[in-house]
Amino acid sequence: MRRARSLLLAAALVLVPSGCGDDDEPNRKLILATTTSTQDSGLLDDLLPAFTRDTGWEVTTLAVGSGQAIELGRRGEADVLLVHSPAAEEEFVAEGATGRRLLVMHNDFLIVGPADDPAEIDALSPSEALTAIAEGEVPFVSRGDESGTHAKEKTIWAKAGITPEGSWYSSTGQGMGATLQVAAERNAYTVTDRATFLSQRDTVDLVELGAGGPELLNIYHVIEMTERAGNRVQTDGAAAFADWIVSATAQDLIGRFGVDAYGEALFTPDAGRDEAELAA
Structure with a gap:
């Protein structure tokens, strides 16, 4: 059955590519809580259709501030987070309800x-x-x-x-x-x-x-949620998104995003790097 969630609908952008997923496959739908910068910049318009094509997972996106995104994760109302507030992220991870926290990109x-x-x-x-x-x-x-x-x-x-x-x-x-x-x-x-x-x-x-x-410096991480945040969390979807966004495919899309339109990349892909190097 579909999960009933309080989704902050005024802030939600639903990206569901046509032809992907059916109502009888609710386990292939996940909720991404992220920042308005990833939506307002247009980055999600490039990333999410590619993610769905590669994995079959459909995404409902809640574009809010990082603090609100973290709170959605804390309440088990999001499966995975893409946020850029490192101090708040570290405090949240220390609470013990998350899985992996991986470096994705910066600007x-x-x-x-x-x-x-x-x-x-x-x-x-x-x-x-x-x-x-x-x-x-x-x-x-x-x-x-x-x-x-x-x-x-x-x-x-x-x-x-x-x-x-x-x-x-x-x-x-x-x-x-x-x-x-x-x-x-x-x-x-x-x-x-x-x-x-x-x-x-x-x-x-x-x-x-x-x-x-x-x-x-503005650093973005992906954070997986686990069932410790609530039994509605789609852990498989969270892992799929975290794995994909640090993959070569996604990192290449991130590195090229904005070049044609603005003459420069809007984000620098960082998967696998030592985060300490970014501030050097």
Whole structure:
């Protein structure tokens, strides 16, 4: 029988390729909880049909913040996670309800804002940039949704020794694409992942500002859920997805994604690498 789940339907994107799976084969359907960046960038549109062709598993995708994705896994309402909030992931794995946690890919976070750069943050480090924005009380828009991007933003504020508050600082509680649109409308700064920004830069009047570096590294992992999270978890599907996304086929798709459209890859495939090398 089909599993009844509270799926956060407002955030769900169902990708079910035609001709794959029947109602009498519910064991070939899995739930992927992932971040809005993988959806808003268009990456899932490349990966999931290929995954279904290769494995026969159909995917229902819940694109939410990493914090929400982890919570879905914790409640046994997702079979596998693709997330980018390492500290929260490590805490979650330590709870004991997950299976493998594997390195998949990375890109970086960006601080973007108006082209005239009213806070004069260009070439500043991330913490220096947010300090300048706060001291000038220049509009800043946060996702405010406990996503991996929001977690990174909070880490930078903490390093700067600042608790952002006041009329200049606002939160959308929405995904990255919507937050970029709000920031552009308000002539404000925000923190974004590179993939979503590049995929939307033609529709938002914002530019990349500030310096990069290891502080803005954005790492994605796949996390299998197990029946320890709930007896509805499709462990076979979780293992199939985890195995596939670190396979040569998927890693090649990840490495080529965005090159034709944007002139550069939006993600760097990392399966099998030592994660410590990424920050070097």
